[in-house]
Amino acid sequence: MNQLNHIDNQNINSAQPPIIVEGLTKSFGDFMAVDHVSFSVKAGDVFGWLGPNGAGKTTTIRMLLGLIKPTSGSASVLGFDPVTQTKTMQAHVGYMSQQFTLYNELTARENIQFYGRVYGLERDELAKRQAEILQMAGLVGRENVLTSQLSGGWKQRLALGCAIVHRPQVVFLDEPTAGVDPISRRDFWGLIYAMTKKGVTVLVTTHYMDEAELCQRVGFISGGRLVAMDSPSQLKRTHMRGQVLEINVTDPEKAVRILKSAQQSHKIPLDEVALYGAQIHAVLPDAEEYKESIRNILLQKNIQVNTLERIEPTLEDVFISSVT
Amino acid sequence: MTDEIALSMEGLSKRFRTSGGWNIAVDHLSLQVRRGETYGLIGPDGAGKTTTIRLLLGLLSRTEGKSSILGFDSMNDVYEIRERVGYIAQQFVLPADLTVMENMSFFANIQGVTREEQKNHIPELLAFAGLTDFTDRLAGQLSGGMKKKLALACSLIHEPQVVMLDEPTLGVDPVSRREFWNLLGNLRAEHGLTIFVCTPYMDEAERCTQIGLIYEGKLIASDTPNQIKHLVAGELLELTPSRFVPAQELMTGLEGVLEVQTYGEKLHVFVDQANRRMAQIEAALKAEGITDEGIRPIEVRMEEAFISLIRRQTNTEMKPAPEIALKGRV
Numbered sequence A: 001m002n003q004l005n006h007i008d009n010q011n012i013n014s015a016q017p018p019i020i021v022e023g024l025t026k027s028f029g030d031f032m033a034v035d036h037v038s039f040s041v042k043a044g045d046v047f048g049w050l051g052p053n054g055a056g057k058t059t060t061i062r063m064l065l066g067l068i069k070p071t072s073g074s075a076s077v078l079g080f081d082p083v084t085q086t087k088t089m090q091a092h093v094g095y096m097s098q099q100f101t102l103y104n105e106l107t108a109r110e111n112i113q114f115y116g117r118v119y120g121l122e123r124d125e126l127a128k129r130q131a132e133i134l135q136m137a138g139l140v141g142r143e144n145v146l147t148s149q150l151s152g153g154w155k156q157r158l159a160l161g162c163a164i165v166h167r168p169q170v171v172f173l174d175e176p177t178a179g180v181d182p183i184s185r186r187d188f189w190g191l192i193y194a195m196t197k198k199g200v201t202v203l204v205t206t207h208y209m210d211e212a213e214l215c216q217r218v219g220f221i222s223g224g225r226l227v228a229m230d231s232p233s234q235l236k237r238t239h240m241r242g243q244v245l246e247i248n249v250t251d252p253e254k255a256v257r258i259l260k261s262a263q264q265s266h267k268i269p270l271d272e273v274a275l276y277g278a279q280i281h282a283v284l285p286d287a288e289e290y291k292e293s294i295r296n297i298l299l300q301k302n303i304q305v306n307t308l309e310r311i312e313p314t315l316e317d318v319f320i321s322s323v324t
Numbered sequence B: 001m002t003d004e005i006a007l008s009m010e011g012l013s014k015r016f017r018t019s020g021g022w023n024i025a026v027d028h029l030s031l032q033v034r035r036g037e038t039y040g041l042i043g044p045d046g047a048g049k050t051t052t053i054r055l056l057l058g059l060l061s062r063t064e065g066k067s068s069i070l071g072f073d074s075m076n077d078v079y080e081i082r083e084r085v086g087y088i089a090q091q092f093v094l095p096a097d098l099t100v101m102e103n104m105s106f107f108a109n110i111q112g113v114t115r116e117e118q119k120n121h122i123p124e125l126l127a128f129a130g131l132t133d134f135t136d137r138l139a140g141q142l143s144g145g146m147k148k149k150l151a152l153a154c155s156l157i158h159e160p161q162v163v164m165l166d167e168p169t170l171g172v173d174p175v176s177r178r179e180f181w182n183l184l185g186n187l188r189a190e191h192g193l194t195i196f197v198c199t200p201y202m203d204e205a206e207r208c209t210q211i212g213l214i215y216e217g218k219l220i221a222s223d224t225p226n227q228i229k230h231l232v233a234g235e236l237l238e239l240t241p242s243r244f245v246p247a248q249e250l251m252t253g254l255e256g257v258l259e260v261q262t263y264g265e266k267l268h269v270f271v272d273q274a275n276r277r278m279a280q281i282e283a284a285l286k287a288e289g290i291t292d293e294g295i296r297p298i299e300v301r302m303e304e305a306f307i308s309l310i311r312r313q314t315n316t317e318m319k320p321a322p323e324i325a326l327k328g329r330v
Helices: A003-011 A057-064 A086-090 A108-118 A123-136 A152-163 A182-197 A232-238 A252-264 A287-300 A315-323 B049-057 B078-084 B100-110 B115-128 B144-155 B174-191 B202-207 B225-231 B244-253 B274-287 B302-317 B322-329
Strands: A019-028 A031-041 A046-050 A072-077 A093-096 A170-174 A201-205 A217-222 A225-230 A243-249 A272-276 A279-284 A305-311 B005-018 B021-034 B038-042 B064-069 B085-088 B162-166 B194-199 B210-215 B218-223 B235-239 B257-263 B266-271 B296-298
Touching: A019 A057, A031 A057, A031 A072, A031 A217, A031 A225, A046 A057, A046 A182, A057 A072, A057 A170, A057 A201, A093 A152, A108 A123, A108 A152, A123 A152, A152 A170, A152 A182, A182 A201, A182 B244, A182 B257, A182 B302, A217 A232, A217 A315, A225 A232, A225 A315, A232 A315, A243 A252, A243 A287, A252 A272, A252 A279, A252 A287, A252 B174, A272 B174, A272 B202, A279 A287, A287 A305, A315 B174, B005 B049, B005 B194, B021 B049, B021 B064, B021 B194, B021 B210, B021 B218, B038 B049, B038 B202, B049 B064, B049 B085, B049 B162, B049 B194, B078 B085, B085 B144, B100 B115, B100 B144, B115 B144, B144 B162, B144 B174, B174 B194, B174 B202, B194 B202, B202 B225, B202 B302, B210 B225, B210 B302, B218 B225, B218 B302, B225 B302, B235 B274, B244 B257, B244 B266, B244 B274, B257 B302, B266 B274
Parallel strands: A046 A201, A046 A217, A093 A170, A170 A201, B038 B194, B038 B210, B085 B162, B162 B194
Antiparallel strands: A019 A031, A019 A072, A217 A225, A243 A279, A243 A305, A272 A279, B005 B021, B005 B064, B210 B218, B235 B266, B235 B296, B257 B266
16 A cells, blocks of 8 residues: 555544535536435445435435535545545545446456556555455456456456455445346345445445345435435334235236225225236235225125235335335 | 237247357247236346347247247247237337327337327327326436336337337336336236236346246246245245354355355345254354344245256256355365
8 A cells, every 4th residue: 555545544534434424415507416415324334325216316426426516515435525635535435337337358357457556556555456356256267358258247346346446445336236147246245245344334326126125224315305214124114104915816907906996986095006916015004904995895896805914015115105 | 817828939049159159048948928917037137038039029030949929920920920019129219309299109100000090099008108298298308217108108009919028127216117017017907918028127026927037048937926936945044143254154064054145244044944943053153153133034035036046057057066065165
């Protein structure tokens, strides 16, 4: 590690959370992309930053990376101000984008070397990091394969390796697992957690709600505003509007039509009713209270209800309930 | 729902010649989809999903085997298929400089839908897709989710009996994804439409009546989502050990443990009997000085099932199996 990095490390205040966001706001003309958002992320945590397209996720990350200036509010990353201390901060922060910004015409090894030099690693340190990253990404034996020839999972792990070649203490991952197969995704999350065990703090955005379940804490952003923030299991308890009922019937296609008309005529206060394979999921304020009337409405139309039970909402259920 | 077959494949194969030899994109796929089913072909990128759809539609010629839609052969009856089947290709782009309404008319004209039919049908489809208030908006200015809904409406313009959707929710956020699947549910419930959909999202399997898991061109399993989850032997336990790697290695060698999967900072352990093995696992962890935040039985989801089925498939092909190798070390 060079002299400059060494001095900076001493400046990092380890007592305060590595990511602090206070009243962070970004407007483009009349459009509020990020609207007075405040949160903090503890050291060694994996924080999921989730929201629909256009909700302000990427704008938030870009402000934290010092790529754009907030309109108002402030942020602190490892104690640095992204606006005034951009360069110093960036030396300690890693960023991996959805596009896996790798050079396809370079080999795996050359990509690592390229990023290592960009971050100013010295020769010995670079050689060491290169070996570590190839090991981590499972690329030993494939060091000299052109990146364009690597499959999605390897590219993804290589991209992560390049993003952390300079041993950052905070890593931002913007939809890092799009289009990667499930086994590689599991491996990738294994790597994320291996990093956090060494004290690295991770902020990740994803459209996969089953991945959000893997985060220690998640924040939902909608229309630029933070609408909920907690652990996935806590959010399921506190932020689900209504309860989810799973209905097993003889003729689900017909049953869902009947329940939809019951919804439209306000016979039963259903927030949502939809087919889930051979089952029907209904969202309603109180599952117990309306079980019997649902059973009766269906029975009147000769539909036998096999089972009718309240199920735990998925994080996707909670997300949709929070942002719509 | 009738027992009539809407889609059929028998030993369907496609090989591409590459610089290094042959690439088998689709490897002897055999499956049937009954009318009114929503069949999900689920697998990672590069598994052969898109090639399968293109073979079914006759857009690519097969190397081997047979396939048909509604009894029409994919290669010989291309026009009959086109009249009766709707299709959204993966990177499907609607003309951005046409409005929603102009897009609808454009596709209606291509499909030979008469003016008279268009008058009734277009407003119906716009209402179905929730686009009635946006008829004058340029397609290029719609949100990602609305574009997908418009594409779906356009694919239904000629009242097809089957729709083929190639990763229709790729890059779409969870809210729009849910809305899109609710529309597909309505098509099934109200019109008995047969839907064949490819997706890399494991959780979308739950919205299908039948699914096929495809990996490296091969169909690993094809059944109802529930049955597929039951194909995986054993029961699933979840634990959060204080020391991850030692715990993982320890689990792999324990009696009654069938498979160990990592899940972030957690371990998912398939065991023969959850009740019997829980105490045993806790004791083994304790003996090694590893603490745990509480071991609990959990339901197998599609993702665990898929990973397990793929592993077992690759393990039978490549010896020695990684599990066995690990056991030897412990």
